[in-house]
Amino acid sequence: MKKTQKTNNKQRGIILGIVAMFLVVFTISFFLGKFPIPIPDFFQTIFNKIFLTKQSVDTQVETILFKIRFPRIIMAVVIGAGISVSGSTYQALFQNPMVSQDILGASQGAAFGAALGLFLSFNYERVILFSFIFGLLAVGLVLLINRYLRIGSILNLILIGMMVGSLFSSAVSFLKLVGDPTNTLPAITYWLMGSLSSIKIQDVYFAAPLILVGMLPIILFRWRLNILSLGEEEANSLGVDVGRLRIIFILAATLITATAVSISGLIGWVGLIVPHFSRMLVGNDHRVGIPVTAILGGTFLLLVDDISRVLTTSEIPIGILTSFIGAPIFLFLIVKENQAKQAD
Template sequence: MYLLFIFLIILIIISFTIGRYPIYPKELFKYLLSIFNGNIENIPSEIITIITQIRAPRIIAAVFVGAALSIAGSNYQALFQNPMVSPDILGASQGAGFGAALGLFFTLGYSTTSFLAFSMGIIAVTITYLVSLKFKIDRILGLVLSGMTIGSIFSALISFIKLIADTDNTLPSITYWLMGSLASTKIGDLKLIIPPVTLGIVISMILKWRMNLLTMGEEEALTMGVNVKVVRLLVVVSTTLMTSACVSITGMIGWVGLIIPHFSRILVGNDYRFVVPTSGLVGATFLLIIDNIARTVATSEIPIGILTSFIGAPLFLYLIFKKGYD
């Protein structure tokens, strides 16, 4: 795990140096040293702008989003005792997507649109959870079925917004946003993503040992003294906060929350005391690599959601052939 952390730090440093305007490591360390010395007058203004206004926000966002989606995926895979679930199973991504589409349709501005997406993601999962309470026998099945239903409704609403949107301006904006991207991330956006993601990660780290008991089944967890209802609610709340915050800034990024927990279990086993933090580190590293590819491999930036699907799907097929799932 320590090696993963060290590799992530090295990758973050490398990410600052690559791009359409390359910054040599010497210039980067000179800039960092000047910050500590309180003297940045000798640093070219374009380097300061590129590092602080362009690369730093998207690198920080990539690390937080990758970690959050991966931990969210591991949480849900433990909660539902199913390795095939992902963070959008309860409708958070679809709800946030509808909120963003609505904001873009009414041209509400980037900040307002992001906040609306975050709010709608939380609303979607809240509705899912309230509907699932009607299932008296199998609450887990109730959550899954309610999530599928609410998610489908919000997906239909997204399609309706796209249908009536202006085809020259609004529709392309909605379509591009739904593909997922970190290109528009600014320093101000970090205020919306860092607090809820940090809170969600802290809750997940506190609950990580209880995840092992949840995988054994509800009755076994109860006999071990775990308040399953409270733990289940905390898992749903923390995962919803992380997923909604990520989608509100980056758009829909698939596969990260599905495949990264599998690789984490390959590395550290099935003990969620190690799976949860490992998922965060591997997810942050994975998404940062994908973002570096997205902004350097072609003349125009590739939406990150396309790359995660293009790379994630074959990786998942590899896991299926390697491990097999009954």
């Protein structure tokens, strides 16, 4: 009893520390960028916005805060949280800690949609829409093939996802090959690197609700991920409709991934390493792990975006940084998990 109480207290302390870290990073992010914002001006502008007062503030500060940094910070948090939860969901569904949110081809499909929109010289809004639609279509195609072949194996579902993802990746390469090397090719290449630099408030209105809608069923039914992670036979013996539940989680995770990629481009590693880090901190119980994963994911992507803004004079695409930072972190997590298993 005392051991359980001690574990719960430790878990609460870890969660409070994670929340505190998120709030610190979230606040500091408003001050980072090429244009410095004095602390008094920041608080005065926020005060005016909340309480609708008319006190004099620098209009340039207000524009930078609410039209540039606020949308970008919000989307960094929401996208980071969303793809981390999506990755954690897939890892539980497929009982494989090596999979991430793009395992069923959603990211590759969304990348093709964006590349096609850029190839056809569509405007920004239509590129996002194309990316979102093709991200959903890619996973829909995976599920359709799986149903047509009547293959119930999780491994085969993953293999079909890899095949469909590979087809869309090849299609992106083809568009890069035949695209205009002066305009189209650089635009597609830069988009594939992933970036939050062009986020607008309209993107928040479009993407944030969709990602949150996708996260909602995962959060509400996160305790069932504990059952699914035991395996199909064990879940069926407990009276769980594995097929229906799996489809619900896949559709929710797909909505998150397709929306995130359509707004930010390809951002790797976040959906893979953050769930590992969450499990290392609070254990394998998804009732606690999913909310912690969401907070950690939002904090991590926001922190990486902050680094991309201040590291050099020309902004580094965030997808490059997540790969550069994520790979050694993932290696560290693997070593820590192996050491923990050996200790047990």
